[in-house]
Amino acid sequence: MLGFRGCSYRIGGLQHKVLLSPCPQILQDGMESSLRQLLIEAFVSAGRVDNITMVMGLHPQYLSSFWKTQCLLLRMDGPLPYHKRHYIAIMAAARHQCSYLVGLHMGEFLQVGGNPAWLQGLHCAPPKLRNLNEINKLLAHRPWLITKEHIEALLKTGENSWSLAELVQALVLLTHYHSLASFVFGCGINPEEDQDGGQGCWPLPTHSDSSPGGHGGARDAMQEVEVLMERMKLLRESQQEEEGVTQEEMETRFEMEKTESLLVAPSDLVDHSLQSNVLCFVEDPEFGYKDFTRRGEQAPPTFRAQDYTWEDHGYSLINRLYPDVGQLLDEKFQVVYNLTYNTIAMHCGVDTSMLRRAIWNYVHCVFGIRYDDYDYGEVNQLLERNLKVYIKTVACYPEKTTKRVYTQFWRHFKHSEKVHINLLLLEARMQAALLYALRAVTRYMT
Numbered sequence: 001m002l003g004f005r006g007c008s009y010r011i012g013g014l015q016h017k018v019l020l021s022p023c024p025q026i027l028q029d030g031m032e033s034s035l036r037q038l039l040i041e042a043f044v045s046a047g048r049v050d051n052i053t054m055v056m057g058l059h060p061q062y063l064s065s066f067w068k069t070q071c072l073l074l075r076m077d078g079p080l081p082y083h084k085r086h087y088i089a090i091m092a093a094a095r096h097q098c099s100y101l102v103g104l105h106m107g108e109f110l111q112v113g114g115n116p117a118w119l120q121g122l123h124c125a126p127p128k129l130r131n132l133n134e135i136n137k138l139l140a141h142r143p144w145l146i147t148k149e150h151i152e153a154l155l156k157t158g159e160n161s162w163s164l165a166e167l168v169q170a171l172v173l174l175t176h177y178h179s180l181a182s183f184v185f186g187c188g189i190n191p192e193e194d195q196d197g198g199q200g201c202w203p204l205p206t207h208s209d210s211s212p213g214g215h216g217g218a219r220d221a222m223q224e225v226e227v228l229m230e231r232m233k234l235l236r237e238s239q240q241e242e243e244g245v246t247q248e249e250m251e252t253r254f255e256m257e258k259t260e261s262l263l264v265a266p267s268d269l270v271d272h273s274l275q276s277n278v279l280c281f282v283e284d285p286e287f288g289y290k291d292f293t294r295r296g297e298q299a300p301p302t303f304r305a306q307d308y309t310w311e312d313h314g315y316s317l318i319n320r321l322y323p324d325v326g327q328l329l330d331e332k333f334q335v336v337y338n339l340t341y342n343t344i345a346m347h348c349g350v351d352t353s354m355l356r357r358a359i360w361n362y363v364h365c366v367f368g369i370r371y372d373d374y375d376y377g378e379v380n381q382l383l384e385r386n387l388k389v390y391i392k393t394v395a396c397y398p399e400k401t402t403k404r405v406y407t408q409f410w411r412h413f414k415h416s417e418k419v420h421i422n423l424l425l426l427e428a429r430m431q432a433a434l435l436y437a438l439r440a441v442t443r444y445m446t
Helices: 031-046 051-056 060-075 082-095 099-111 116-120 133-141 148-155 164-186 215-241 247-263 310-321 325-338 353-366 377-382 385-396 403-408 415-445
Strands: 004-011 014-020
Touching: 051 060, 051 164, 051 415, 060 082, 060 164, 060 325, 082 099, 082 133, 082 164, 099 116, 099 164, 133 148, 133 164, 133 415, 148 164, 148 415, 164 310, 164 325, 164 385, 164 415, 215 353, 215 377, 247 353, 247 377, 310 325, 310 415, 325 415, 353 377, 353 385, 353 415, 385 403, 385 415
Parallel strands: none
Antiparallel strands: 004 014
8 A cells, every 4th residue: 555754844833744755665765755746736726735635745646636725725716705615615514523524624715715604603694595505505515315306496597596507516525524524523624723742634543542552462463464464375276266256246245245234333532512603503413423234224225336437427426517526526426436556555566556555445335326337245354354344434424533443453563554544435436425315416317
């Protein structure tokens, strides 16, 4: 996955070490200079380099793609005026109680001429923006419930109606900031002004954080790495030997994984009380993620990925209604899906594609999306329970992520590798929610 040689940056007056590659041959030519250039561009554009940029800077190739997309969403031509874009970002981040992003965009909102009265809360915003509340809520927590009727309600004629182009930009902004909230909580990113001598994100975990057994704990952590390496090797060998699993068996394995995901939840979920600067932007704060399939309840039908794909459907719809964004989103999805340094912990020259695909598909699984051509047995083989707990927490209820959940999985892996996982989570989550939303738009249009 990843790793980095040491190089320090100053955030908010503090010195932070960024880890840049344990295997010298991994460091690609120009990577450090490209990162430096990206940070300069970020500073020139926003007048600051925030902690999100610093943490993503562990992966310059991804940061470049992310930065271009976010810049287009917030600062370039588009159907929505700039102040409304930032207000939508505030609404999205507030759903996950992400005061870091809410505060960031309250400042940006005022900077581009937004009305300060709107910041008193959602009740002070224009009805047109308030009407986004329902779809914001569903996209953040249960995107599978979105229907063409939700789209129709926003587009109906009247002074507060949305145009299709405006709505598509709003949907992209909402999913972007829901997912970015996952990244913020997943990496433990702190507001720059609140560090008080602390760090911009969770520090590199030591084995003592997660392994009370001292040297024995470190040995266990190393053994986890070797077990994962061995399982990947065995899976590759079995794939070469097997004639193939039947479609029925593939479906059964997906349903088993989906059902098992009901049992995957951290035991130490923290119930954060909503801060006042966030609460005023949230209606129905009790509404949250609910497992896609609950025993004894009527489950919505599984979303078969092949029926509505990003490549064949979502991409072209966005590009038609919001030019250039489809291209940049597609590039961002591709960059993170294919991002690899061919390392796992202390091992170099490793093909990690199988592991990356398992993480991506597991995120889609907990949102009810199934790939017909994927054997979900691989998820069980490659993702140990603590990792599944972490993935589900960060993807589904990120505000409940704790440092303990972060340190308990992959205890011998580098911090940069855990950031890499968070990038996969961010993009897999965003694509899942977008697919549900865009499918509803398509059904409205046809």
